[in-house]
Amino acid sequence: MVIYHLREERMENSKFWSKDWKSLMAAAAIAIGLSASAAAAEEVTIKVATSLPETHPFNKMFFIPWAEEMNKKGAGEFHFDLYFGTLTTSSNVWERVTSGVADIGWSTHGNIGLPFPRTEITALPLLINDNVAGSVALWRTFAAGLLDDEYHDVKVLGLVAFPVQTLHSKDQVSIPGDAKGMKIRAADRNTVQTVEALGGTPVSVPSTEMYQALSQGLISATITNWAVVGPFKLNEVSTYHLDDIGLGATPGFFIMNERAYDSLSENGKAILDENTGEVLSRKYMEVLAGINAHFRDSLTASGSDQVITALTDAQRSEWSAALAPRTDIWIEQTPNGQAIYDTFVNAYKAALKGK
Numbered sequence: 001m002v003i004y005h006l007r008e009e010r011m012e013n014s015k016f017w018s019k020d021w022k023s024l025m026a027a028a029a030i031a032i033g034l035s036a037s038a039a040a041a042e043e044v045t046i047k048v049a050t051s052l053p054e055t056h057p058f059n060k061m062f063f064i065p066w067a068e069e070m071n072k073k074g075a076g077e078f079h080f081d082l083y084f085g086t087l088t089t090s091s092n093v094w095e096r097v098t099s100g101v102a103d104i105g106w107s108t109h110g111n112i113g114l115p116f117p118r119t120e121i122t123a124l125p126l127l128i129n130d131n132v133a134g135s136v137a138l139w140r141t142f143a144a145g146l147l148d149d150e151y152h153d154v155k156v157l158g159l160v161a162f163p164v165q166t167l168h169s170k171d172q173v174s175i176p177g178d179a180k181g182m183k184i185r186a187a188d189r190n191t192v193q194t195v196e197a198l199g200g201t202p203v204s205v206p207s208t209e210m211y212q213a214l215s216q217g218l219i220s221a222t223i224t225n226w227a228v229v230g231p232f233k234l235n236e237v238s239t240y241h242l243d244d245i246g247l248g249a250t251p252g253f254f255i256m257n258e259r260a261y262d263s264l265s266e267n268g269k270a271i272l273d274e275n276t277g278e279v280l281s282r283k284y285m286e287v288l289a290g291i292n293a294h295f296r297d298s299l300t301a302s303g304s305d306q307v308i309t310a311l312t313d314a315q316r317s318e319w320s321a322a323l324a325p326r327t328d329i330w331i332e333q334t335p336n337g338q339a340i341y342d343t344f345v346n347a348y349k350a351a352l353k354g355k
Contacts, residue, residue: 044078044263047087049102054084062287073275077268098153103260108162108252110188117334118147121344122161123190123248124330125323133351134161134249135285139278140347146340155261158254158280163292165249167242168229169221170214175315176322185210185222194247197326211237223247227288230295235306244311245319254280
């Protein structure tokens with residue numbers, strides 16, 4: 001209606017074109033520019049998915065505080081909306097993020113059914129015992145460009161080495177020979193190879209069925225971490241814990257849909273980049289490592305019937321001799337394996353020193 005009215009005015013007053021129209025066009029241009037600026041400044045909503053149900057304690061310990069922190073830092077640029085147990089599961093999160101159902105998601109690499117042979121360096125036995133340092137080392141190995149081939153279709157926000165897995169058994173295991181012939185629950189390919197290297201028999205058992213399998217004698221031991229032992233009450237059906245020997249750490253990831261990342265302004269990207277990567281990898285694992293330590297300390301406190309098996313130097317040497325070939329095989333079979341291994345080990349040592 002306004003445009004029509006202005007056209008009528010032009011027919012009646014030729015001066016309109018020479019003065020008023022130019023002024024109006026200038027004002028319109030300014031208005032359009034302001035409108036475009038406002039649109040550009042509009043916050044981008046980022047759908048952050050976790051497979052954990054809303055009541056899960058880890059949401060209060062990490063995901064909710066993290067989202068609140070990011071929303072404060074990204075105010076005016078982006079806003080994290082959390083989705084609990086709805087947009088993704090631990091197994092379909094990669095597909096859901098790459099397809100845009102969720103913008104950000106996380107899981108362990110072993111859950112999603114895709115090959116990550118380079119990233120799985122963390123799953124090698126005897127390699128790491130400190131999970132925060134291991135997570136920092138994994139991120140720095142990625143940042144060096146040595147893992148790029150495994151992440152070509154996503155924006156990687158963080159990589160972590162989950163709490164180190166150890167052996168939890170019904171009978172005491174002090175040397176590799178004690179595990180020979182033992183039925184041991186193994187959750188993934190790398191753990192299967194570790195069990196086989198010890199002469200044991202790997203058995204696939206879902207985490208939700210470990211308690212029953214140990215109770216009924218279907219397995220005699222499981223390789224997992226304390227953050228699993230505690231919640232699943234495995235201390236009720238196992239007594240001995242070989243805590244001195246790290247049997248690998250499951251790698252995990254935080255990923256973002258590339259289109260969602262590209263939708264951010266340059267300032268929004270900068271804010272996100274500054275608060276993810278090594279920062280996020282360290283922050284996440286500090287929380288989870290604390291949970292792992294809590295369960296270890298509480299379940300093995302004075303008066304408990306749980307036994308932490310202490311090893312002699314000679315026994316440790318036996319474990320090293322039995323498991324060291326796993327590393328040699330991984331280096332040989334993994335593309336650029338030696339460079340990845342050397343970079344990871346150097347980064348791990350530096351992280352342990354606080355560098």
